[in-house]
Amino acid sequence: MSLLNTILVVDDDQSIVELLRDFLENENFKVLTACDTSEAWALFEQNSIHCIVLDIMMPGQNGFELCRQIRKESNVPILFLSARSDDVDKIRGLTLGGDDYIVKTASPGEIVARVKAVLRRSVSQQQMNERILDYGRFQFNLSARELVVEGKNVVLTPKEYELLRLFVEHPRHVFSYEQLLAKFWDGVGDKHTIRVHLGRLREKIESDPNHPQYLINVWGVGYRFEGG
Secondary structure, three states: OOOOOEEEEEOOOHHHHHHHHHHHHHOOOEEEEEOOHHHHHHHHHHOOOOEEEEEOOOOOOOHHHHHHHHHOOOOOOEEEEEOOOOHHHHHHHHHOOOOEEEEOOOOHHHHHHHHHHHHHHHHHHHHHHHOEEEOOOEEEEOOOOEEEEOOEEEOOOHHHHHHHHHHHHOOOOOEEHHHHHHHHOOOOOOHHHHHHHHHHHHHHHOOOOOOOOOEEEEOOOEEEEOOO
């Protein structure tokens, strides 16, 4: 793991904090520590945190309450650390948005392994959610609805976004004029309607809209996308 991965360890037992910090730093994590939830919240707001190892029972506000507070602002992975092994606390922690629940009898090595596992899942989920498709000349971020052409952000209308998304998700599939009209215009319109919208889309993604390399016209039938 990179030093860019910052782990926040929150526990009022200083011996546990120091032990986890040693093991995590040995795996090249940057480690921040807090002995209560107020200190943890301050560190969370002031730093880019990639994962939180959070004790449940602490003086003042408990770990469950901090988790609830964090979940209002962030999906950062949270691993609950507890001296209790009963299912009630485990179910409550996971229901509140915790990603894992570890009993304190676990070895430091196991806790580090669980941190690594939850970080891998987090990165994988983030990549899946972002769904950034790269076609060389342009990149299309489906979740953020962003189009970047030769390094510059290009604004898409809602209709252009939906059209481009349909094509990139079905490369080389020919969509007829009738199919496009039914899907995007409720069957109202004609071939000219589609040509106008796809012409505008070509102007945004093609280097030469008159000789397109991505949105190809299939003469007399419809269009297909050649970026796949």
